[in-house]
Amino acid sequence: MELMSSGEFVRASGLSRKALRLYDELDLLRPVAVDPASQYRFYDPAQLEQARLVAWLRRLGMPLPAIREASRAAPAMAAALVTAYWDQVEAETTTRRELATFLIGYLSGKGAAMDSMDNAGKTEGTLAIRYAVKTDVGLQRDANEDSAYAGERLLAVADGMGGHAAGEVASAAVIDALKPLDTQVPAGELLNALDHAVRQASRTLTEMAQADPGLSGMGTTLTALLWSGSQLGLVHIGDSRAYLVRDGKVFQITHDHTMVQTLLDDGKITAEEVASHPQRNLILRALATGLRCEPDLQLREARPGDRYLLCSDGLYDAADAASIASVLCTAADPDEAATELLRLAIEGGGPDNITCIVADVVPQLTPVSGLARA
Numbered sequence: 001m002e003l004m005s006s007g008e009f010v011r012a013s014g015l016s017r018k019a020l021r022l023y024d025e026l027d028l029l030r031p032v033a034v035d036p037a038s039q040y041r042f043y044d045p046a047q048l049e050q051a052r053l054v055a056w057l058r059r060l061g062m063p064l065p066a067i068r069e070a071s072r073a074a075p076a077m078a079a080a081l082v083t084a085y086w087d088q089v090e091a092e093t094t095t096r097r098e099l100a101t102f103l104i105g106y107l108s109g110k111g112a113a114m115d116s117m118d119n120a121g122k123t124e125g126t127l128a129i130r131y132a133v134k135t136d137v138g139l140q141r142d143a144n145e146d147s148a149y150a151g152e153r154l155l156a157v158a159d160g161m162g163g164h165a166a167g168e169v170a171s172a173a174v175i176d177a178l179k180p181l182d183t184q185v186p187a188g189e190l191l192n193a194l195d196h197a198v199r200q201a202s203r204t205l206t207e208m209a210q211a212d213p214g215l216s217g218m219g220t221t222l223t224a225l226l227w228s229g230s231q232l233g234l235v236h237i238g239d240s241r242a243y244l245v246r247d248g249k250v251f252q253i254t255h256d257h258t259m260v261q262t263l264l265d266d267g268k269i270t271a272e273e274v275a276s277h278p279q280r281n282l283i284l285r286a287l288a289t290g291l292r293c294e295p296d297l298q299l300r301e302a303r304p305g306d307r308y309l310l311c312s313d314g315l316y317d318a319a320d321a322a323s324i325a326s327v328l329c330t331a332a333d334p335d336e337a338a339t340e341l342l343r344l345a346i347e348g349g350g351p352d353n354i355t356c357i358v359a360d361v362v363p364q365l366t367p368v369s370g371l372a373r374a
């Protein structure tokens, strides 16, 4: 077999001398012989194919150890290695694209403007929500201290406390802090994004109370759901609630952060004693000045046909669980369900502000702009 000089190999392969020297140093393609006296390098003509492959794999961006392996493998194995590498690149790119889309929307406050970007290449398999939000001051309070937000990806209920205007200020501030999340948050970032927003809201409340003594002691509950594809992030602190209706059954998916719930959990009181307990209004955790910010976070799987309810305690304190479940299981759509739930609470005396958000999970068959808005 006739060996090729490096000059001949350069001409035949189309690679530069510099590239050949680099491949030698990186152990990607070594000359088969080096003249000990002149240091001239010699290549086997059979290495031309391997040299071309190395050049292509470098252009592809493959890491050096993978190029070494693929360029020395039999063609079928090399093809499998390139396939595996490219699958990994595409998965990483998808994750990074989603994160970039979210960050652009989050930072510019223009979640909706990003829809054209995140709809690209996504025509099936995603879920959408149809929702209705209703709130009422009730029959015994002067003002409504509940705040709520419902959008295509974010639902949130906050029940403010602190008297006078302070409760309204607190619940509205926390809802404002969450609103920027109503955009395309990558599924892997749902809980991070919620946790970050809630901690930011908690700091904002502290700063507001420091700046205005009239607001000291204000606080709010927060129960919120954030969607990404079929994933659902839930953040919860206080005694507002989230319920899930699935396959005709109703599940409460949040745990009240109250004294009576703790006593109930510990077996110290019965469910029947909750309604008459003297400390039934004592909340142990909330977003409030002087309390540590310790929200519950859950990641859940959404399914088409699921129905969610978020509500303040003004609903479940005034209406019995069976009536609420009956409305949730029979109402034709979110608007009807939320209207009926409010009616139940008013019929129950309406002692507190009442807020309900009802959301149905539906397959997303059309672009976001084509969805019916509640």
Ligand SMILES: [Mn+2]
Residues within 6 Å of the ligand: 159, 312, 313, 314, 352, 353
């Ligand atoms: Mn309330």
